[in-house]
Amino acid sequence: MSRMAIRSLYHLRRLLIERLGLLLAALIGVLLQAGAFERLQMNLDHARELALLGGATALLGMRALLGWRLPRTGLVQRLDRAEIGILLLSLVYVGVQVAGGPESWVQTLVYLVLAFLVGFNDRPVGVMVTLAALGFQVLLHLATQELQLWQPLAVRAAFILLFSTVNIIFLQVEVQRRRREHHQKLAAEIQAMRDEARDFRLVSPALSSEGEARDRAAMECKLAQGAVEAIHHSMFFVLELLKKSLDLQTCILLWLDASGQKLRIKELVTDSNMVREVPLSAQAGALGGVVSSRLLLNLRGARGARGIPYYAGPEQVGAFLGVPVLEDGHLRGVLCADRREDRRFTEAEEQLILQASGQVLRAIQSERVFAAVERSKYEHERFYRASSMLNSVLTLGQVYDIAFGAAREIAEFDFCGITMVDREQKRHVVCRVDGEGRERFEGQEFRSNAGLVSMVVKNRHYLPAGGDFRERDTVVFTRKLRLRGMESLVVLPLIVQDTAIGTFVLAARRRGSYTKKVREMLGVISNQIAVSIENAKMYKKMEEMATTDGLTNLPNHRTFQAQLSEMLHRAERHGKPVSVVLSDIDKFKLVNDTYGHPVGDAVLRRVSAVLADQVRKVDLVARYGGEEFAMVLEETEGQGAMLLCERVRQEVAAQVMSSEKGPFRVTLSLGIATYPVNGQEQQLLVERADQALYAAKEGGRNRTVQYSDLQKASAKHEETVCPRHQCASS
DSSP, rough: OOOHHHHHHHHHHHHHHTTTHHHHHHHHHHHTTTTTTOOOSGGGHHHHHHHHHHHHHHHHHHHHHSSHHHHHOHHHHHHHHHHHHHHHHHHHHHHHHTTSSSSTHHHOOOOHHHHHHHHTTTTHHHHHHHHHHHHHHHHHHHHOTTTTOOHHHHHHHHHHHEEEEEHHIIHHHHHHHHHHHHHHHHHHEEEEEHHHHHHSSSSSSTTTTTTSOOOHHHHHHHHHHHHHHHHHHHHHHHHHHHHHTTTEEEEEEEEEOSSEEEEEEEEEESSSOBOSSEEEEEHHHHHHHHHHHOOOOEEESOOOTTOTTSSSSSOOOOOOEEEEEETTTTEEEEEEEEEEESSSOOOHHHHHHHHHHHHHHHHHHHHHHHHHHHHHHHHHHHHHHHHHHHHGGGGGHHHHHHHHHHHHHHHHOSSSEEEETTTTEEEEEEEEEEETTTHHHHHHHOOOOHHHHHHHHHHHBBBTTTOOOOOTTTSSSSSSSSOOOOSEEEEEEEEEETTTEEEEEEEEEEOSSSHHHHEEEEEEHHEEEEEEEEHHHHHHHHHHHHHHTTTTTTHHEEEEHHHHHHHHHHHHHHHHOOOEEEEETTTTHHHHHHHHHHHHHHHHHHHHHHHHHHHHHTTEEEEETTTTTEEEETTTOHHHHHHHHHHHHHHHOOBOOTTTTTTTTTOEEEEEEEETTOOHHHHHHHHHHHHHHHHHHHHSSEEEEEEHHHHHHHHHHHHHHHHHHHHOOO
16 A cells, blocks of 8 residues: 555544544434434334434533543634534434424524524634534424425524524624723723823833833833832821821822823722712812912811812811922822811811821832832843843854844844944945844945944944934935934944944834933943954954964864864765875975075965865865875765866966075875775875875875875785795795
8 A cells, every 4th residue: 555545544534533523413414314313212223323322422521521622723623613513513403303303392402502602602613513503404304394395494594594693793792892891991000000100200201102122111010010009008008097197088199190280089088978089170179279379278167068179069078178299399299188077177287287298208209219229220130131141152143143132131122233344445344233124234335434333433432412313314324225214223333442343233113212321331232242242353363273274374284184084974974985185295395495484485375275276165175284285075086086186286386486596386296095995094094195195205206196006006016926925935
């Protein structure tokens, strides 16, 4: 059997097992149409039908108890729900046929079950269940009626559609309405808490705006919520204490809103049912006198509550006292107290309420200081985290990536880029970008111009001064390379040892993202980024010094051994050949003695350049030591290596070297050993390539020798010598 057939059978078997409920429902539908349940009796003649009903009921109960099987999502979950609903409907229709057909009272149960299934499932499941109900109704009709009598079927089908539609429209719409109301109420409560926090000066409007970063907004929300709860607790305690000690009817704290035109209730302790908890006009009644004069107002013998606007109706008030709540000369609110008996507030009571208003202010100020300390702690934690992130990077790529993460810890941005400057060429390059326009900006180069990037590098000071992108025609990079749709912008210099090596550019769509405090922290981070970039460059240089020959810029002997090991492992894994070549400049000591060591160094550089130019990118050329060079040729057999070495040898021989004593030429000898025919171990291959090189030297220099040729020559020599030994022994 083919693999396709096996897979098809597997999926079919899995489908049959997973959708057993649908198969049972379909079987019940067939039996309904055949009228198998019309005269169902408890005897052996109907054992099949009873077994089917028992199995369907057991399956329905099992899946219901298991929570409709495993928790799933999407189409599979909808199929599970539809399967249970259709199986339940099939059992109900069996009851209809057992009870005597669609005219029985059980038919009504169909509509009720359908309404339940449609109402408590989403619309696709409701549609599937409704179609299944129509199908069962048609099958039941075919079993009990003539095909021509379609009017009863149409009526019952209409009832099915009516119940389904009504539940889909009304029940699900009601659920959506309740859900929407819940979200609106929750949003209103959160907004009210934020407004109250702003009233108490716990948060600044910029930090509570919609455009800030989510983590910052979450921190501010939690901080403000805790502070508001603490303030209300203190307020309630003060007002409750005043009410009990002064025998008050109502003690209420009203707070001015941002416009200064409305007073809102912040805390209230009262025995009256007439207090209205709505915003009040700051100029109304007795409150207006306190607000306008900012002086204490003590009234006695007030006739009802007509002059006291926080009462909605007639209330007995014998005395009223309004005290302004002042902070640094600014009116914040009014603390009011009234009592029913006609007894004027004494001077001692006035002082007590004045002290209470001061206590309310101190509670607010304490929470304000606490919130500021917590906010500062939060910001310094992020700043410390951002700084520490830059202390563990080694490569330039890591520096760029960590720099963006560190900046995000401090401020939001929609665009962030790092540019570097080449002062000799007077050119800037956008090295890395995070955010919008990455493909458009990254890798772009431009000359020094009047743009902000060039000016920041020149002046070593961030721009623009206020952190806002006020003038839309301002050039950041070049006129063709523009940032669009940004409201906030800051370009910071990357300074090392009082020299700007580049810039750190951040931009955001929200205005006011880069306040003075944020710019200061970003300035410190920019300095760390600059130092990290220089350290990464130094690390790269040291790594190159450890792995590269300083004279020829080729990999050194250590790197050659390491990369040769990797290439041999790769060749073993893929079953490919590798050729190792060792070469030596002929009579190089004579060159140094005749023309001097500087000329000898120039010869080494020229030969290394020829070698590097002749091989492929996948191959390796290294300085083996002294005047010796090594090459590793991937996927190259001995013959291919021979052709390459001959080309290299001829090219080196064609080079004309210059010196004070006149021009001269040098030649090259090369030895080849190939994996796996000449050996499989790294050390053995190098030794045999060296033996081939020695043979080239001994053979007259300026030639290439393969180790395989040495083996053949040795074997032929043994064949010619061996008969002589045999003759001598005989």
